[in-house]
Structure formats: structure tokens, C-alpha cells
Amino acid sequence: MSAKKSVYKPRPVSGFPEWLPQERLVEQTWFDHIRKVFESYGFCSVETPSVEELEVLEAKGEVDKEIYVIERLHKDDDDDSEARLALHFDQTVPLARYVAQHFNELVFPFKRYQIQRVWRGERPQAGRFREFYQCDIDVIHVDNLPLHFDAEMPVIMWDVLSGLPGLNSDEILLQLSNRKILSGVCQHLGIDDIVSVTRIIDKLEKIGEDDVKSLLQENSIKNSDIEDLLLLASIKTTKSAELRERAEQLGIANDIFAEGIEELCFVLDYLSHLPENAYVADLSIVRGLDYYTGTVYETRFRDNPDYGSICSGGRYDDLAGSYINRNLPGVGISLGFSRLFDYLRSQNKLPIGALSPADVLVIIPSTEQQSVAEETARILRARGIKTELYHAPQKLKKQLSYAEKKGIPHVWFPPFGNGAPHEVKNMYKGDQQQADPEKWMPAKEK
Amino acid sequence: MSAKKSVYKPRPVSGFPEWLPQERLVEQTWFDHIRKVFESYGFCSVETPSVEELEVLEAKGEVDKEIYVIERLHKDDDDDSEARLALHFDQTVPLARYVAQHFNELVFPFKRYQIQRVWRGERPQAGRFREFYQCDIDVIHVDNLPLHFDAEMPVIMWDVLSGLPGLNSDEILLQLSNRKILSGVCQHLGIDDIVSVTRIIDKLEKIGEDDVKSLLQENSIKNSDIEDLLLLASIKTTKSAELRERAEQLGIANDIFAEGIEELCFVLDYLSHLPENAYVADLSIVRGLDYYTGTVYETRFRDNPDYGSICSGGRYDDLAGSYINRNLPGVGISLGFSRLFDYLRSQNKLPIGALSPADVLVIIPSTEQQSVAEETARILRARGIKTELYHAPQKLKKQLSYAEKKGIPHVWFPPFGNGAPHEVKNMYKGDQQQADPEKWMPAKEK
Numbered sequence: 001m002s003a004k005k006s007v008y009k010p011r012p013v014s015g016f017p018e019w020l021p022q023e024r025l026v027e028q029t030w031f032d033h034i035r036k037v038f039e040s041y042g043f044c045s046v047e048t049p050s051v052e053e054l055e056v057l058e059a060k061g062e063v064d065k066e067i068y069v070i071e072r073l074h075k076d077d078d079d080d081s082e083a084r085l086a087l088h089f090d091q092t093v094p095l096a097r098y099v100a101q102h103f104n105e106l107v108f109p110f111k112r113y114q115i116q117r118v119w120r121g122e123r124p125q126a127g128r129f130r131e132f133y134q135c136d137i138d139v140i141h142v143d144n145l146p147l148h149f150d151a152e153m154p155v156i157m158w159d160v161l162s163g164l165p166g167l168n169s170d171e172i173l174l175q176l177s178n179r180k181i182l183s184g185v186c187q188h189l190g191i192d193d194i195v196s197v198t199r200i201i202d203k204l205e206k207i208g209e210d211d212v213k214s215l216l217q218e219n220s221i222k223n224s225d226i227e228d229l230l231l232l233a234s235i236k237t238t239k240s241a242e243l244r245e246r247a248e249q250l251g252i253a254n255d256i257f258a259e260g261i262e263e264l265c266f267v268l269d270y271l272s273h274l275p276e277n278a279y280v281a282d283l284s285i286v287r288g289l290d291y292y293t294g295t296v297y298e299t300r301f302r303d304n305p306d307y308g309s310i311c312s313g314g315r316y317d318d319l320a321g322s323y324i325n326r327n328l329p330g331v332g333i334s335l336g337f338s339r340l341f342d343y344l345r346s347q348n349k350l351p352i353g354a355l356s357p358a359d360v361l362v363i364i365p366s367t368e369q370q371s372v373a374e375e376t377a378r379i380l381r382a383r384g385i386k387t388e389l390y391h392a393p394q395k396l397k398k399q400l401s402y403a404e405k406k407g408i409p410h411v412w413f414p415p416f417g418n419g420a421p422h423e424v425k426n427m428y429k430g431d432q433q434q435a436d437p438e439k440w441m442p443a444k445e446k
Numbered sequence: 447m448s449a450k451k452s453v454y455k456p457r458p459v460s461g462f463p464e465w466l467p468q469e470r471l472v473e474q475t476w477f478d479h480i481r482k483v484f485e486s487y488g489f490c491s492v493e494t495p496s497v498e499e500l501e502v503l504e505a506k507g508e509v510d511k512e513i514y515v516i517e518r519l520h521k522d523d524d525d526d527s528e529a530r531l532a533l534h535f536d537q538t539v540p541l542a543r544y545v546a547q548h549f550n551e552l553v554f555p556f557k558r559y560q561i562q563r564v565w566r567g568e569r570p571q572a573g574r575f576r577e578f579y580q581c582d583i584d585v586i587h588v589d590n591l592p593l594h595f596d597a598e599m600p601v602i603m604w605d606v607l608s609g610l611p612g613l614n615s616d617e618i619l620l621q622l623s624n625r626k627i628l629s630g631v632c633q634h635l636g637i638d639d640i641v642s643v644t645r646i647i648d649k650l651e652k653i654g655e656d657d658v659k660s661l662l663q664e665n666s667i668k669n670s671d672i673e674d675l676l677l678l679a680s681i682k683t684t685k686s687a688e689l690r691e692r693a694e695q696l697g698i699a700n701d702i703f704a705e706g707i708e709e710l711c712f713v714l715d716y717l718s719h720l721p722e723n724a725y726v727a728d729l730s731i732v733r734g735l736d737y738y739t740g741t742v743y744e745t746r747f748r749d750n751p752d753y754g755s756i757c758s759g760g761r762y763d764d765l766a767g768s769y770i771n772r773n774l775p776g777v778g779i780s781l782g783f784s785r786l787f788d789y790l791r792s793q794n795k796l797p798i799g800a801l802s803p804a805d806v807l808v809i810i811p812s813t814e815q816q817s818v819a820e821e822t823a824r825i826l827r828a829r830g831i832k833t834e835l836y837h838a839p840q841k842l843k844k845q846l847s848y849a850e851k852k853g854i855p856h857v858w859f860p861p862f863g864n865g866a867p868h869e870v871k872n873m874y875k876g877d878q879q880q881a882d883p884e885k886w887m888p889a890k891e892k
Contacts, residue, residue, distance in 0.1 A: 008505045010543045010769050016495035040827045042804035042834025049462035059454040067519040072567035097456045107851045121518035148837040323456050358488035381486045388488025391594040405553045
């Protein structure tokens with residue numbers, strides 16, 4: 001019927017992922033689970049606009065991120081008077097701006113989760129998107145933030161990671177440390193440029209001990225100090241007693257160092273109800289970003305550490321100092337949702353099934369039975385059962401085949417005539433039974 | 447402690463709304479309800495990227511929309527070789543592109559819902575945002591789409607609108623018509639420029655009968671034809687029998703007209719189980735957009751029709767003709783979520799309550815009881831109860847005051863000593879009772 005037309009054949013946009021309906025159904029179960037866990041700890045949801053004023057993003061001094069600005073295609077003169085807008089590249093800067101802007105309307109400690117897309121104009125590659133979801137939790141308090149929250153963060157993320165359909169949490173390792181430990185050691189050793197040393201130690205897993213040594217030497221660190229730093233970075237344990245013991249053996253007399261060890265011990269003790277292989281205190285973990293000041297977190301695949309951290313965060317002393325004259329310490333952790341989802345998707349590990357959310361398809365036996373079928377569908381829906389009504393009184397075979405193609409697990413046959421019963425067919429088991437639309441419930445397992 | 451610093455005081459970005467946590471909690475109940483209704487009819491979720499290639503957006507020939515393009519702040523040479531990207535301004539163009547691109551992987555009729563933000567560089571004003579949520583459902587089929595779906599759309603949206611917390615559905619009116627009716631009349635009267643006449647009739651509610659008359663006269667429509675057109679537009683009824691009767695009285699012998707009347711009667715009959723004041727066939731409704739070809743929908747506040755339609759849509763013959771050589775008719779309806787939410791918000795009609803999603807706050811009586819409190823919180827959470835654990839063994843009064851400020855409806859007291867019972871305090875009723883963390887359930891009503 002349709003004549004050959006000139007069409008613009010659409011193609012995927014590199015770095016901007018999109019899923020098929022059956023993949024999206026799994027993605028929804030992930031989001032539902034994550035939200036449920038976050039709320040089960042009393043975190044409230046916040047969403048911020050997709051954009052911030054460019055000046056807000058730049059106030060944080062991290063303009064090396066690949067920022068996307070937005071602009072109207074057809075500008076008018078008024079546009080010049082308005083602030084330049086850019087898509088947010090994370091959810092921490094928007095949180096800082098949000099807390100500063102609404103400071104007087106929030107109750108502290110302010111516990112929020114945020115699940116939104118963020119944008120980075122990076123070169124797209126496996127696991128690196130230009131548009132992707134992040135799932136963040138942060139707790140912000142005024143002046144002093146109890147260590148309790150540093151300890152709660154990895155517990156919450158463990159609840160998340162151990163309940164994501166398709167992800168085997170045995171393959172995941174939460175790594176913890178505390179920035180004060182390395183800072184204290186540097187202070188003790190008389191090393192001034194702690195930032196550079198931190199950035200070099202952060203590369204240990206990626207480039208190995210030899211290259212880290214060379215880099216430290218280039219930064220004029222003495223060989224004996226390098227040995228101490230590497231000995232420190234080699235400490236890995238799940239027990240606070242062992243951590244204290246090995247810390248003592250280093251013979252570092254420094255208050256910051258001791259404080260870092262004690263804070264990390266507090267967190268370790270709090271995690272003791274988790275599976276023992278779920279987490280480890282790993283003193284080589286320092287996080288690259290400058291703003292962390294205490295506890296830090298990373299999360300890796302055991303069998304593929306090079307994929308990078310899928311869930312990271314830490315404690316920061318001054319969240320919103322660029323926007324408000326208040327001292328607002330915080331601690332947060334962020335799940336790289338799209339990275340993780342796509343990793344499992346590309347390995348065919350996601351439990352992908354139906355193309356439809358429906359529990360049951362109500363068929364229309366004939367034009368005469370159309371209104372009975374409609375009424376049946378309404379009864380089922382009112383009882384919370386996801387019910388698709390077939391769209392026309394077509395051949396039975398065609399209606400059944402539709403249910404099959406969409407993966408709808410049950411087919412409902414309204415009475416074919418007066419006095420005849422309702423029947424339901426289980427599409428997986430194949431059996432067909434009488435049923436009452438006022439009472440029937442779909443089997444839990446599809 | 448904090449010295450006076452130079453800060454960039456953030457301000458709201460005009461047209462990009464953001465809500466406080468207690469408002470966001472209500473917004474979430476809205477999204478949950480809408481998703482539940484859409485899925486209860488077997489619609490699957492689709493999300494598309496926030497951007498499309500500019501060429502895709504322009505292929506639809508609707509560049510009069512205020513499109514935002516995105517660009518990297520720091521460009522490199524490679525950027526010039528890449529397609530220009532722009533934020534989508536609706537969810538219909540992305541759907542068309544999605545269906546064309548994934549055509550061979552979808553099952554038809556393809557029933558999808560989409561709940562995402564869209565962007566339009568309009569001048570911000572009450573009810574007009576630059577970034578806002580739309581909630582769309584569409585059904586797409588190949589070559590022929592059964593009328594069943596035209597009838598199902600307003601039923602689904604009625605289920606949505608009659609269950610949104612804070613919205614009184616008595617104030618809402620679904621208006622239906624069919625484009626073929628006016629087209630048939632124009633054909634019958636020998637009027638060639640149907641598009642112009644449709645656009646003028648579309649303004650009837652806004653500018654009134656006299657101005658519509660003048661505009662039609664300016665378009666060289668004869669006075670007797672204008673009388674006929676206005677008589678047609680005055681027809682409003684909920685009954686198919688009455689619609690047929692009044693259509694006959696017009697004495698229009700035209701097949702397209704008759705087809706439009708019969709289609710509208712089919713839809714009206716399908717709606718007969720809805721409350722009678724929920725909907726009306728109103729032949730003045732034609733929708734401004736050119737691509738509708740049959741059934742059309744609008745939705746208004748009875749007491750404030752000038753606010754404009756909050757939920758609109760219709761049938762289109764050729765969704766994706768710009769992207770694929772297939773004939774893909776569809777029907778869809780879109781809820782202007784943010785417009786509606788903000789309308790009620792600004793009138794203080796939203797049921798705004800707690801600042802926290804938690805059902806219960808477990809307090810920490812003392813340092814000794816810390817681990818019992820932690821364990822209690824874990825038990826409650828494992829049973830699906832949203833449980834916040836207070837963050838430090840502070841004074842009881844302080845812990846209770848925190849629950850009060852956040853609107854947490856229950857406070858849990860773990861045993862203060864050996865053999866003492868657990869107790870729960872209902873913060874609204876004030877009563878305190880013994881409770882078992884393995885059995886207790888929070889009251890449904892907060």
C-alpha cells in the first residue's frame with residue numbers, strides 16, 4: 001500500500017544507550033529494588049533539573065569533566081541575558097547546590113537518594129556512556145556528621161548489590177579505606193605534597209608496584225619512604241583487631257594516622273554481619289578525587305578488577321562551601337548503574353524474559369462475548385492483576401499466538417456461552433482450569 | 447568555625463522546576479500510580495535517550511518547536527564529524543524513531559508507555575516549563591490498527607486521573623471527537639483548505655464564536671457554511687444514539703463524515719462504564735496538530751478550561767513514515783504530568799506530609815544497646831518495613847524530636863536492659879505499646 005518514500009534511516013547514537021522492552025523490564029526491576037533498599041533505610045528521594053547554571057558547575061572547580069552545554073536552536077535576543085545552562089555531569093554538585101539553596105527548608109541530617117541520568121562528553125567505549133544513570137545516596141549534616149553514616153553506606157550498597165537480578169554478589173568486592181591513614185603517614189614521613197602521593201597510590205591496581213615506585217621517585221620521595229608507603233598499601237583485612245595490629249607494626253606516631261585507623265575499625269566492626277568475602281579494608285584504596293577527607297569506598301568485580309569501580313564514594317568535609325557559608329560535612333556512595341547493567345547485559349547474564357508486563361491476556365471469543373471479556377478484564381485489573389484485553393474477536397489461534405510472542409504467562413477464556421465457566425490456561429505448564437475472576441491469582445513465577 | 451568565604455549563591459533556574467523532599471514524595475506516588483495503571487493494561491515501558499540526532503527531529507517537519515541542541519563545552523576536532531544532537535521535545539518523535547530502528551525486534555501491536563522528561567525552550571510561565579515530565583501511552587500496529595485501542599486510551603487515562611492523590615476527578619472532563627467528522631463536512635461543503643478550517647475551529651473555546659466566524663470569513667468560507675460548521679461544533683453528548691441522531695439532522699451525505707460518527711459512537715459505547723460526567727463527545731474538539739487523522743482527545747479542568755488541555759492525543763495514520771517504508775498507524779495519549787502536578791501544588795491541594803519515607807525510627811538508648819538497636823533495625827527492614835536507625839546514642843528527647851521533624855510515624859524503643867521488652871510509640875496517637883520486631887506491622891495510615 002505504502003509507496004516508496006525517501007526516509008531518514010535512524011541509527012543508534014554512540015554513547016547514548018537504549019534498551020529493548022524486554023531489557024527495560026529487567027532494568028525496571030533493578031530500579032525498583034534499589035529504591036526499595038534506599039527507602040528501607042529512611043532516605044528520601046530528590047530529583048534536580050537536568051541542567052545547572054554553568055557557573056554553578058564551574059564553582060566546584062572541576063571543569064575538566066566533559067560538560068555539555070545546552071542552547072536553543074533558534075535563539076532570540078533575550079537569550080543573551082540568561083545564564084548559560086549545562087547538563088549535570090554527576091549528582092554531587094547538584095546536591096550541594098540543592099542543599100545550599102533550600103538549606104532552611106531541610107531537616108538535618110539530610111539523607112537523600114537520587115537516581116537520575118547524568119551526561120559526560122567522553123569518548124564512548126565499553127562501560128563508558130555519554131548519558132547514563134547513577135544511583136547516589138548521601139547524608140549531609142551541619143558542622144558534625146556522626147561516623148555511623150560512614151558505616152551505613154557500604155551496608156546499604158551491599159543490600160543493593162546482593163539483590164540485583166542477574167548479578168551474583170559473590171563476584172563483587174567492597175573495598176574500604178580512610179584517607180586520613182595515608183595523610184598521617186605522609187605527615188609522619190615529612191612528605192608535603194600529599195595530593196600527588198595520593199594520586200600515585202591510587203594507580204597501584206592499574207599500573208602495578210614498579211610503575212608506582214618510579215612515579216614516587218620522580219616526585220622526589222625517598223626510597224625508604226616509598227617502602228613504607230607500599231607496605232601500608234599492602235594491608236588488606238576484614239578484622240579491626242588485625243588492622244590495629246598491622247598499623248601498630250608500621251610504627252607511625254601520628255594523630256591523623258591513628259584517627260584514620262580507628263575510624264576504619266569502627267566501620268569494619270559495623271560490617272561484621274555481612275558475608276566475610278563481601279568486603280575488605282584495603283589501604284591501597286584512596287580514590288582519585290581531591291575532595292574526600294576520610295572514609296573512602298570502591299567496588300570491583302573480583303574476576304575483572306580492570307573494569308574499574310562500579311560503586312564508589314566517601315566522606316567529604318565541606319560539601320557546599322562554594323554556595324553557602326555553612327560547614328556541611330557529608331558522606332556518600334554512588335552506584336554506576338548503567339555501567340553495571342550494561343556489563344551484565346553484554347554477557348547475557350540478565351534474566352530477560354517477557355516483552356509485556358501483563359500477567360494474563362483475556363481473549364475475546366466472539367463479537368457477542370466482547371462485553372463479557374471487557375468486564376472480566378476490568379474485574380481482574382481492579383484486583384491488581386496486570387491484564388491485557390485482546391483487541392478484536394479474532395481466531396483463537398491468533399490470540400494465543402499473541403500471548404506466546406509477548407511472553408504473557410496466562411490466557412483467560414471468558415465463558416463461550418451462557419452458563420459456561422471461565423477458564424485460564426497456564427502458557428508454560430500448558431494446563432487449563434476453571435477459574436473465578438473474583439478470586440483467581442496468577443502464579444508468582446513466570 | 448567556617449570563615450566568611452566568597453560563595454556563588456545559587457538561584458532557581460527559570461522553567462526548570464525542582465521540588466522539596468516532601469513534594470517529591472507525593473510526586474513519586476503519582477508516578478507509581480500511573481505506571482501501575484499503564485502496566486495493568488499490558489503496556490511495556492520504553493525509555494529513549496534524552497537526545498536525538500537533530501536530523502531525526504527535523505525529519506518530522508516540526509522545527510517550530512523550541513529545540514535545545516547540546517554541545518560539548520570543550521570541543522575537539524572530532525566533534526565536527528559527529529551528528530548534531532538535540533534534546534527531545536516530545537516522546538512521539540522518539541517513539542517513531544524507536545519503532546523504525548527496532549522494527550524487526552518488536553511484537554505488534556506494540557503497546558508502550560513512556561515516562562520521561564522532555565525539553566522545550568519556551569518562555570517560562572505558569573504551567574509552561576522548559577523541562578517537564580510527560581506520561582505517554584501509544585499503540586502502534588502494522589497497516590491496520592483496531593478501533594479497540596482508540597476506545598481503550600481514554601479509559602486508561604480515566605483510571606490514571608481518578609487515582610492521583612490530591613486530584614479530584616470530578617473537576618476533570620475528557621473530551622472526545624474524531625477528525626473525520628469535520629473533514630467529511632468540509633468535503634461535503636466543498637471546502638478545500640481543511641487544515642486551515644481545522645485550526646480555526648480548534649480556537650473556538652479560546653477565542654469564542656464571533657472571532658471564529660471572522661477568521662472563517664477571512665478564509666473565504668461562505669456564511670451558510672460557517673453556520674453549518676458552528677452547528678456541528680456545538681454538538682456535545684455522551685450517548686452514541688444521541689450523537690447519531692444529531693449527526694443525521696445535519697443532513698451531511700458523506701462517507702468520511704459517516705465513518706467518523708460511527709468510530710466516535712464505538713468509542714462512546716466503550717466508555718459507558720465510566721462515571722457519566724467523566725467524558726463527553728464534543729465536536730468542537732479537533733486538536734491543532736496536523737498529523738491526527740481520526741479519534742482525538744483533550745482533557746480540561748471544568749472550572750478552568752483556559753488552563754488548556756492536561757491530557758491529549760489521538761489517532762495518526764503514519765507514525766514513522768519519515769524513518770521507515772512501512773505503514774504504521776497508531777493511537778496515543780499524553781499526560782502533561784508536570785503541568786498537572788504543579789497546578790495542584792500551587793493551589794496547595796497535594797497531600798504533602800512526611801519528609802522521610804520511613805515507617806519507623808529505631809532509637810539508640812545507649813552505647814551498650816547500640817548493637818541491639820542495629821539488629822532490631824535489620825529485622826524490621828528484612829520484613830519490608832522502612833526503618834531508619836538513629837545515628838548516635840544521644841538524649842532521648844533529641845531522637846524523638848528528629849522523628850517528629852521528619853514526620854516518621856513510629857518510634858521504636860529497643861530493650862533498655864536485659865529482659866526488658868521492645869516498645870513502639872505511635873507519634874500521631876501518642877500511645878506506646880510492647881511489640882515484637884518479628885511480627886509488628888506499621889499502621890497503614892500515616
